[in-house]
Amino acid sequence: xxxxxxxxxxxxxxxxxxxxxxxxxxxxxxxxxxxxxxxxxxxxxxxxxxxxxxxxxxxxxxxxxxxxxxxxxxxxxxxxxxxxxxxxxxxxxxxxxxxxxxxxxxxxxxxxxxxxxxxxxxxxxxxxxxxxxxxxxxxxxxxxxxxxxxxxxxxxxxxxxxxxxxxxxxxxxxxxxxxxxxxxxxxxxxxxxxxxxxxxxxxxxxxxxxxxxxxxxxxxxxxxxxxxxxxxxxxxxxxxxxxxxxxxxxxxxxxxxxxxxxx
Amino acid sequence: xxxxxxxxxxxxxxxxxxxxxxxxxxxxxxxxxxxxxxxxxxxxxxxxxxxxxxxxxxxxxxxxxxxxxxxxxxxxxxxxxxxxxxxxxxxxxxxxxxxxxxxxxxxxxxxxxxxxxxxxxxxxxxxxxxxxxxxxxxxxxxxxxxxxxxxxxxxxxxxxxxxxxxxxxxxxxxxxxxxxxxxxxxxxxxxxxxxxxxxxxxxxxxxxxxxxxxxxxxxxxxxxxxxxxxxxxxxxxxxxxxxxxxxxxxxxxxxxxxxxxxxxxxxxxxxxxxxxxxxxxxxxxxxxxxxxxxxxxxxxxxxxxxxxxxxx
Numbered sequence: 001x002x003x004x005x006x007x008x009x010x011x012x013x014x015x016x017x018x019x020x021x022x023x024x025x026x027x028x029x030x031x032x033x034x035x036x037x038x039x040x041x042x043x044x045x046x047x048x049x050x051x052x053x054x055x056x057x058x059x060x061x062x063x064x065x066x067x068x069x070x071x072x073x074x075x076x077x078x079x080x081x082x083x084x085x086x087x088x089x090x091x092x093x094x095x096x097x098x099x100x101x102x103x104x105x106x107x108x109x110x111x112x113x114x115x116x117x118x119x120x121x122x123x124x125x126x127x128x129x130x131x132x133x134x135x136x137x138x139x140x141x142x143x144x145x146x147x148x149x150x151x152x153x154x155x156x157x158x159x160x161x162x163x164x165x166x167x168x169x170x171x172x173x174x175x176x177x178x179x180x181x182x183x184x185x186x187x188x189x190x191x192x193x194x195x196x197x198x199x200x201x202x203x204x205x206x207x208x209x210x211x212x213x214x215x216x217x218x219x220x221x222x223x224x225x226x227x228x229x230x231x232x233x234x235x236x237x238x239x240x241x242x243x244x245x246x247x248x249x250x251x252x253x254x255x256x257x258x259x260x261x262x263x
Numbered sequence: 264x265x266x267x268x269x270x271x272x273x274x275x276x277x278x279x280x281x282x283x284x285x286x287x288x289x290x291x292x293x294x295x296x297x298x299x300x301x302x303x304x305x306x307x308x309x310x311x312x313x314x315x316x317x318x319x320x321x322x323x324x325x326x327x328x329x330x331x332x333x334x335x336x337x338x339x340x341x342x343x344x345x346x347x348x349x350x351x352x353x354x355x356x357x358x359x360x361x362x363x364x365x366x367x368x369x370x371x372x373x374x375x376x377x378x379x380x381x382x383x384x385x386x387x388x389x390x391x392x393x394x395x396x397x398x399x400x401x402x403x404x405x406x407x408x409x410x411x412x413x414x415x416x417x418x419x420x421x422x423x424x425x426x427x428x429x430x431x432x433x434x435x436x437x438x439x440x441x442x443x444x445x446x447x448x449x450x451x452x453x454x455x456x457x458x459x460x461x462x463x464x465x466x467x468x469x470x471x472x473x474x475x476x477x478x479x480x481x482x483x484x485x486x487x488x489x490x491x492x493x494x495x496x497x498x499x500x501x502x503x504x505x506x507x508x509x510x511x512x513x514x515x516x517x518x519x520x521x522x523x524x525x526x527x528x529x530x531x532x533x534x535x536x537x538x539x540x541x542x543x544x545x546x547x548x549x550x551x552x553x554x555x556x557x558x559x560x561x562x563x564x565x566x567x568x569x570x571x572x573x574x575x
Contacts, residue, residue: 102274103281106553107545108507111514111529115545118533119293195410199515202412203530215412222416222519229420236413243408 007249011069011242014061022055027210038230047220047231056212057238063213065242067124068193071131075193076186079136080178083143084170087151098144101137109134110196117205127206131196138185146178180257187250191243198239214238271560275553282549283339287332290538344543349535354543358528364434365517365524369509372444376451383452384459391464399456406453411512415446415519432521443520447512451505458501459494466493492566499563503556510548 019026029049036046045053086097104112116130150156150173159169200206201215209216214235221232338345344354387399422442423431430439467490475485514526521527525544532540 099274099277099281103278103285106278106282106556107549108510108552110511111548114514114530115533115541116289118530119289119536119538119541121294191408198410199412199511203515203518205533218413218416225416225420226424229424232416232420236410236417239410239413240405240408243410244405247404247408 007245010245011061011065015066018058018061022052022058024052024055026051026056026059026212037228045228045231047217047224051210051212053217053231053234056217057214057234060212060214060217060235060238063207063211064194064197064215064239067128067197067207067213068190071128071135071193071197072186072190074128074132075135075189076139076182078132079139080143080182082136082140083145084147084174086140086144087147087174088166088170094144097140101140104134105137109192110199113196113200114203114205117200122205122208124207124211127197127200130200130205131193135189135193135196138189139182142181142185143178146181147174150174150177180253184250184254184257187246187253191246191250194239194243194246198235267564268561271557275557278553279549283336283546284332286542286545287335290542291328291331293536293538339542339546345539347537348539349537354539357540358525358543358547361523361525361528364522365513365526368440368444368447368517368522368524369513371440372447372451373505373509375444375448376455379448379452380455380459383456384463387456387460388463388467396460399460403453403456403460406449407457409450409453410515411446411450412515412519414449415443415516418442418446419519434520434522434524439520439522443516443522446516447509450512451509454508455498455505459498462494462497463490465497466490469493496563496566499559499566503552503559506552506555510552 029051038045047053082097086094112134113130116133117126120126156169156173159173197206198215201213202219207213207216217235218232225232346353383399387396390396419431419442422429429441431442433439472485472489514529517524517526518530529544
């Protein structure tokens with residue numbers, strides 16, 4: 001749990017204070033100083049329009065990580081609700097909820113997101129919608145699974161017989177037991193969201209230029225691969241380091257939970 | 264078994280209906296007048312109202328949602344994927360041409376991915392916790408975190424731009440397939456290594472294994488008869504996810520390497536707002552994906568007798 005907290009704090013600090021550390025305006029165009037090599041006045045060089053790459057990377061954290069957080073959190077909300085409805089709502093509600101989940105899982109999530117974002121028109125709003133709509137199913141499955149195993153527990157049966165409202169049972173009896181596992185799923189989905197946002201940005205369906213998002217930066221850098229190959233390295237490293245950090249935190253959290261459950 | 268199979272097939276049918284409905288709802292809500300974009304693409308910019316009405320009637324845009332859905336679905340059910348709204352060419356032959364580039368690439372990548380991950384996982388689990396094990400895990404963790412499009416760009420940078428050993432763009436020769444296959448295979452290998460490794464470690468904790476060892480059964484036989492089959496179960500269950508991962512990688516990788524496969528076909532169709540092509544790819548991919556997952560489900564159930572119909 002501690003590793004996840006540290007991670008969230010570091011990312012939050014990066015999103016809040018990262019842009020303040022940026023030495024230049026990330027969208028300020030300076031054509032005479034285009035495609036400068038790293039070092040000197042521009043620590044990581046400049047891009048094809050003379051914009052400072054370091055400043056764009058620092059501002060980009062707010063887009064790439066911030067939007068991934070929003071996307072994974074929306075997925076968590078929707079998925080938990082669907083899972084709890086399936087677990088508590090009886091056989092018919094369960095069947096409907098689970099077949100809906102299957103339908104959304106019937107297609108590679110990222111491709112579905114590309115199609116949705118592409119058809120509805122590129123932009124930040126559709127990007128979040130496309131990734132959230134294709135990113136809630138794993139939470140639903142986990143929430144339903146744990147919910148069904150709780151339904152036969154003595155305290156839940158008693159609460160139900162005592163006439164406790166299903167929503168209150170969900171809030172006070174189900175949610176506390178769900179949270180640890182859902183947090184593990186959330187770390188995985190957060191990492192996937194970062195990859196998804198950068199992939200859609202790279203294909204041109206995501207955050208639109210001149211906003212500095214890491215995938216969009218890679219799309220720009222790709223054209224100048226021959227003259228300034230390093231320009232392509234930095235945004236990629238930012239994505240890999242973020243995803244790696246989240247995955248490692250998720251693994252650590254899962255190990256802690258497994259240890260707590262085993263004795 | 265027949266009951267379970269029938270239940271699974273019914274589910275697959277429900278899921279495919281859901282996918283068709285979702286696809287049509289998405290096209291129905293696409294912004295802008297689709298008739299106008301079709302007309303512009305076909306006849307140039309200046310179009311009369313009569314032409315727009317003709318296109319609307321032709322595509323069934325002027326009826327209600329459910330009528331239009333049925334009008335849209337029935338030719339698809341008959342196997343008629345229609346014509347491209349931009350070029351007017353039939354969608355199906357072009358789709359099959361694209362498929363002929365994508366399928367071999369996907370299979371070769373999957374094979375290379377297995378060829379890397381199985382030995383790596385076996386070496387890693389020989390002594391769990393050793394430097395080799397930790398090295399393999401670290402390598403796999405980094406591999407999972409690298410987006411396919413960035414890995415592809417790095418490989419182009421190294422092998423095509425700097426060293427000049429391999430071609431990067433197009434699909435004319437076998438050499439053109441090396442870098443895209445490598446990009447996809449490394450991603451597959453990274454995630455499979457983690458799964459196979461934990462599958463083997465988990466299989467070794469089975470309670471009866473020490474008894475077999477004490478009875479003098481050779482370790483090789485224990486590994487073959489009791490560890491390998493048990494370790495295979497989690498691997499088979501994630502094969503569906505692995506296929507999804509591979510397809511997702513294919514889309515960006517084909518775009519980067521300018522291969523005329525299914526991924527480029529889809530992305531270019533979206534750029535051109537050529538909806539008949541988009542829906543053809545989506546529905547074909549959904550059918551393939553559902554059938555593969557159905558097959559995996561059935562294999563999994565026949566391998567693991569503990570699974571009965573209720574624990575689905």
